[in-house]
Amino acid sequence: MSNNAADHIYTLRRTPFALAPVIHSFYDHWVGTERDVLLSYLILPLVTYKPLHTFLQNSSRKSSIRTLLQEPSRVLGLELRIEEFKSITNAALLILTSERKIQIAEDMSIVAQGKIRVENADDKLVKYARKLAVVFNGESVVSIYRSLGLKSL
Template sequence: MELSSRASDHIYTLHRTPFSLAPLIHSFYDEWTSVEKDILLSYLILPLVSYKPMHKFLANAKRNSSLRTMTSDSSRLIGLALRVEEFKPITNAALLILTAEKSLEVNSEMSVASIKKICTINSNKDLLRYSRKLAMVFSGEDVVSIYRTLGLKSL
């Protein structure tokens, strides 16, 4: 039993590496229209798109879906602040990878722009789609109101 639990821990770790999750962040910014300080949204992508209770909403999200419709079911947001903290080091590493390989560019206003094709090899296709849908849901909102609406006080 001990060996199999260690193996599953390793598989879990492999699926949560910055290299495997960076395309999710890239996918978001590929769909997103840059605004000032939108790099802060990076810290929301992985905790939201990887959370199973959010999957049904994101899978069915349409152009008229909004932050308000996303937050209408509070079960989608349970533990979000904790997940944001948990994913912070992975997000930081993924952003470093994406900027180093010149897939994303961060300008002086701390806004992010996608500048290269997304490397989707070995990425979960559903999660890539959910990242794009999340960008669509967030569109038209400013960073501060997104954090406030999600109940996050700080990063």
């Protein structure tokens, strides 16, 4: 097993403990809807994708999923990234649930609770997750998935 330094840095940056606050930040600024737990699987693949950073950084309350999709390169390869982050997202959701930072209701909606723990997290990713929640607000989970061209998880 020969891992180089880049592999170790990648592992440390992609640990569920570092990425759980990113998901918490999203739900802290999200207006909850039924089955919004499915949005968890979109957060990390979108906010960690560098071509989307400029859009999220400049987004405002007027930004929407339509403005996000005006440039198709922002969501290029999203399905592959969702698969890559699926296990990390599951682990991050478990961490947030066990720390009582989120609560998953019977209708599969998530309610954020408590203060976001940003000690281990990348500040920019936490900010981008907050802005992504603003971009997605007002849309249903089904319309978000449909707009992004995703048929299933």
